Amino acid sequence: MRVTSTHIIELASQATSRAQSKVADATGVASSGLRVQVPSDDPVAWADAQREKTRQTLSTGTGGALAASRTDVQETDSSLASLTGIVAQARQLAVQGSSTTAGPGDRSAIAAQVTALYKSALAAANAQGADGHYLLAGSQTGTEPFDAAGAYHGDGSARDITTGENVAQTVGVPGSVLTADGSADTVDILPELAKLATALGANDLVGVQGSLGTLSTATTQLGVARGKTGAALAALTDADTQRGLLETRLAGVISNLVQADGVGAASTLAQATQILNVTQAVTQHVISTLQQSA
């Protein structure tokens, strides 16, 4: 092949251009820290990274849902704990009032205490969350679930939320757990407290004695309800732990897919720069030689 001076200069020029292009590419990767700066740099890796980013975003949403639900469940559990304490106090007062040594005046005084407890129980059963919704109303969160007589006006629906990828968890406890469901293990807790106050005020010893068993059932009933909130809290905590692990893993996967290895990028840049220096020296030499021969 006949090699002309123009060809030699062209070869040197092309080599310099290629070397400059490689330095520019390597600089871009090293300075941005990204191996995939636009999708076409590696379409498959970019698409995989986007899919993992979608999972990451959904996981963040799950985290928000878990946090909101945990607050709700904790407040619900707090209400149930208050009710448990109130029922326990009421039962103690019922024991005092059921004593044959207590007189009508004693029972009247105890009735006043039970009435006060009833009001506290009603307030606990009608507790509201931060945004004003009623915690123990089922889905009817816009209105007070228990009226002054302790009758329940909410529904029995409990809320499910997404706690992970393809995982759901029931996190709500409706106010119906404070009502009788027809079985012997449940009673209408608030009306039973009202009955006790009424029996004490009326010096109805039989009625007061009858309340002792009912309040024992109520205590058990509240224990079962708190067991549900406890289980829900434990499940939420576990789900949040799993979510944290998932997000850490996803961050690693995304990093591996699109981010550059720092040492590798620096090494590539050094190599490209060295090649450019050599190429420029060769080009200068070629031009000098051709000028001399001319």
Add this chain to the structure above:
Amino acid sequence: MSDLLSLLSMGSSAMSAQHTGVAVATNNVANANTVGYSREVVDLEAMQGPPTLGGVRSGDPTRTADGLVSGRIRDAASSLGRTAQTRDTLSDFEATLAGGAQTSDRLASVFARLQQTAAAPTDPDQRQATVASLADLVSTFHATAAAVTDARTSADAQIGTMATSATALASQLAAANKAAQSGSPAALDNRDRIAKQLTTLVGGSARVDADGQMRFVLDGGGVLVDGTHAAQLQAKPDAATGLATLSLVSGANTRDVTAQLSGGQLGGMLAARAQIVAVGDRMDQLASDVATGFNTVSQANAGADGVTGRPTFVAPAAVKGAAAALALDPGHAANPSQLATAGPGAGPGDNKGALALAALSAATVAAGGSTFTSAALAPITALAQHVADAKADATADSVVASHLDDLRDSVSGVDLTEEQTNLARFSSASQALTKFLSTINDMLSGLIQNL
């Protein structure tokens, strides 16, 4: 004396031949950096004369060019023109799309917000944030649709400009054909240069027929240049799609060649435009699917006020243009409590509607049986693959074109060292001939004085 006069005549013609050599070498050096120049050589031919000496003469300078290599260079230029144009156009489009928010990200944000709203359906802040994320999704669809429209409009404008340039080059080629009839090396070089430019622009092929005329045929067989006659390439918008189409106009004949042009920058631009349109179509389909999917769930569930039957989005009138036309339901925008988070007949604290809307993230309800987020990624990933392929193809085509340019240079290129040698050779011969003629002149002068 007559012999001496013959010697003078021989010296004169030899001097002319050497001067031609000097002129050719000088012309070659002068055009060393002229793009498309083919070096010339001069052949010296010994003349026969009685009894043994005849002298030398030069023929016309010969252009050193290889028609086969020139043809392959044009083919490579067509291929490189196509791939480089596709690469550049789609890279710009990709940068525009990748620079903005990704529809898949926005969809994921909507579903993440719905999950949070499902955990606190009565929280007005959560509902507001969810409605805001839906509005962001709509904005992203609009931005993508606008980017598609801009890219498509720009591509059509460039197609029109290229068609005009192609028509101008075709006229120049026809004129060059006429000039080349003289056989002038410069005219032939000029014709080759124009043919390469035209091939780079529109693809096709150029061939020199037995009559010495170059004919330029477009991909698909349309004749753009036939000898000294040039047809026209005209761009006009299609009545149905609005996309620019290309017609080959020759006299009274008009032929649509849009689908046949595949090579050159014009072919690359048409291919890139097809990808841009495909991205737009897929985003329109997705926007329509999103509206349908959300509205179906939304209408079956209830807002915080217990009212059912309200859509999330204003349903686009047609799939075509759905991305640009997508709009959030005005009721939702004004009053986030209308977001259908509750099941039908349930109270405001119910979250079955929100859960059903959030479940759309995993539902395969988008066209082609994919999820919304996958459907949002698919057109961008396909575009990225096309850009990556175009980058690789352009690099390969560039190497081929460079190799062919080297091959042409080895045949037609000017080597300064070689020309310097030729210059010295012809110059030395001229100097020797000057002495020779001076000696003959002295001899003739002496002879004349002795007469």
